Amino acid sequence: MAQRAFIGLLAGLAVVWSAAGITASSWTPGPRAQNHEPWPLDPGPQKTSNDGVYSKAQADGAKAQFDKLCAECHAFTVAAKRKAEDLPLGDEPFFKNWAGKPLAELVSLIVFTMPNDGRAAIDEAEALNLVAYMLQQNGFPAGTTPLTRDTASAIVARPKT
Ligand code: HEC
Numbered sequence: 001m002a003q004r005a006f007i008g009l010l011a012g013l014a015v016v017w018s019a020a021g022i023t024a025s026s027w028t029p030g031p032r033a034q035n036h037e038p039w040p041l042d043p044g045p046q047k048t049s050n051d052g053v054y055s056k057a058q059a060d061g062a063k064a065q066f067d068k069l070c071a072e073c074h075a076f077t078v079a080a081k082r083k084a085e086d087l088p089l090g091d092e093p094f095f096k097n098w099a100g101k102p103l104a105e106l107v108s109l110i111v112f113t114m115p116n117d118g119r120a121a122i123d124e125a126e127a128l129n130l131v132a133y134m135l136q137q138n139g140f141p142a143g144t145t146p147l148t149r150d151t152a153s154a155i156v157a158r159p160k161t
Contacts (some may be wrong), residue, residue, distance in 0.1 A: 029140040036111050039104045048158040049066045049095075049103065052143025054132035055152060059142065062129035069115045069122070070130070076137045090138045095159050104153035106131050130151060 019032040047053055075081050077091035088094060098106065122130070134146045138161055147155070 024133055032151045038106070039102070039108070045154065046102075047151075049135055049140050050105055050157065050158055050161045051155070052117040052141045053103070053155045054135050054140075054142060054147040055145060056136070056142040058129055058146040059132040059136035062126070062133035065126060066130060066133050069120055073115070073117075076134075089134050095138065099159060102153050103131055103147065103155045103157060106134075106157070107152055124149060 037079050070089075072082075073086055074089045075086060076088060078088050081088060107124065107127045110122050110130055111124055114122060128147050129142065131152070135147075136142065145151075
């Protein structure tokens with residue numbers, strides 16, 4: 001009997017699923033993702049966040065947007081947190097968690113999920129600039145060229161040297 005009910009439930013779900021048109025092929029990216037292509041699987045030789053991978057102008061240019069859309073929930077040090085639940089985008093916990101991961105993943109996370117209060121959608125170019133600002137605020141050295149879509153997948157986060 002229990003088994004029958006379960007099969008009935010599955011059949012019901014299948015009807016709802018197809019009625020709603022939810023099939024793998026019908027999924028289309030939301031507006032945030034429209035100018036954000038997947039990153040290459042093999043990015044080639046890698047640099048690290050210590051190699052001067054953003055420009056000062058790029059980072060400076062993102063400060064106003066960070067202050068407006070992100071600062072409310074994110075500080076750069078644990079000590080500067082405004083609320084207990086804020087997640088610092090710096091200090092040990094942050095770059096330790098991200099160590100070894102490509103900066104492109106941070107860019108994607110920001111494009112798809114931040115700010116998480118629905119106030120705005122960040123596009124890929126803005127997210128690249130925000131990651132440059134995060135590197136600057138964490139004391140990573142600036143270089144001569146900005147962080148771009150082409151470089152971000154081949155740069156891995158590392159603790160500061
Ligand atoms: C209303 C609060 C809020 C705002 C505004 C906000 N965030 Fe977040 N952010 C969070 C929370 C909460 C998390 C933890 C993951 C989650 O729940 O999505 C997070 C996680 C992150 C992470 C991953 C941190 C880690 O340690 O892995 C990054 C990077 C980030 N946010 C960047 C940004 C940027 C850039 C902006 C501005 C464009 C922003 N956030 C705006 C609340 C916020």
